Amino acid sequence: QVQLVESGGGSVQVGGSLRLSCAASRYSVSIVCMAWFRQTPGKEREGVAIVYRDTDITAYADSVKGRFTISEDNAENTVYLQMNSLKPEDTAMYYCAAARNCPRPDSFSLSGRTMFTYWGQGTQVTVSS
Numbered sequence: 001q002v003q004l005v006e007s008g009g010g011s012v013q014v015g016g017s018l019r020l021s022c023a024a025s026r027y028s029v030s031i032v033c034m035a036w037f038r039q040t041p042g043k044e045r046e047g048v049a050i051v052y053r054d055t056d057i058t059a060y061a062d063s064v065k066g067r068f069t070i071s072e073d074n075a076e077n078t079v080y081l082q083m084n085s086l087k088p089e090d091t092a093m094y095y096c097a098a099a100r101n102c103p104r105p106d107s108f109s110l111s112g113r114t115m116f117t118y119w120g121q122g123t124q125v126t127v128s129s
Contacts, residue, residue, distance in 0.1 A: 001026060001118075002024055002025070002026055002031060002098050002117075002118040003024070003025040003026060003118075004022055004023070004024055004025075004096045004097070004098060004118055004119065004120035005022070005023045005025070005120055005121070006020060006021065006022050006094065006095065006096045006120040006121065006122060006123040007020070007021050007023070007123060008020040008021050008123060009094060009123030009124045009125045010124075010125070010126070011126040011127075011128065012086055012125075012126070012127055012128075013127070013128055013129070014086065014087060014088060014127060014128070014129045015085060015086065016086050016127070017082070017083060017084045017085075017086065018083045018086065018125060019080055019081065019082050019083070020036065020080065020081040020083070020094055020096075020123060020125075021078055021079075021080055022034070022036075022078060022079040022080070022081075022096030022120060023076075023077060023078050024077045024078070024079070024098065025077070030100050031053065031098045031099070031100060031118075032052065032053060032054065032099060032100055032101070032102045033050055033051065033052045033053060033098070033099050033102035033103075034050070034051055034053065034070075034072060034079045034096065034097070034098050034099075035047055035048075035049060035050040035051070035070075035096075035097050035098075035099070035108060035112075035116065036048045036049045036050075036070060036079075036081045036094055036095070036096060036097075037094070037095045037097055037113060037116075038090075038092035038093065038094045038095070038125075039092055039093050039095070040091070040092045040093070044113075045095065045113050046061060046109055046110065046113075047061060047103075047108045047109035047110070047112055047113065048060070048061050048064055048068060048081070048094070048109070049061070049064065049068055049069075049070035049081060050070065050102075050103075050105065050108045050112075051070045051071070051072055051079065052102065052105075053072065053074070056072075057105065058070050058105075059105035059106070059108060059109075060109075061109040062109075063089070064083075064090075067083065067084050067085045067086075068081060068082065068083050068084070069081070069082040069084075070082075079096060081094070083125070086125075086127045087127060088127050088128065088129055089127075090125060090127050091125060091126050091127050092124075092125060093122040093123070093124050093125075094122060094123050094124075094125050095119055095120055095121075095122045096119070096120040097113075097116035097118060097119050097120070098116065098117065098118040099115050099116040099117055099118070100117065101115055102115060103115050
């Protein structure tokens with residue numbers, strides 16, 4: 001069982017930056033991809049960024065391209081999400097997720113959520129103007 005614990009959320013003003021961390025305990029070599037999702041009340045959880053562990057290929061939702069960067073430190077069993085140039089519409093609960101069977105990079109954001117088996121508890125990000 002893979003356990004994921006997020007940290008690094010908080011409140012920031014427009015244009016600011018935050019870095020989220022996702023620490024994985026009992027990291028399984030069978031985990032193929034890690035991703036960050038976000039959700040606001042009344043909306044579907046959407047994929048923000050994904051990294052494929054065997055190839056280090058990354059993909060992003062269009063709404064965050066050029067502003068967010070996903071990375072991983074395998075030695076620390078940790079995945080990061082660096083968020084720059086934050087906007088009010090980035091306000092959401094952010095979740096880390098892991099999967100053995102992974103969605104394609106071009107579909108993970110809108111339809112890949114159900115393929116992720118392991119989820120963290122979430123960390124809140126609030127961007128104010």
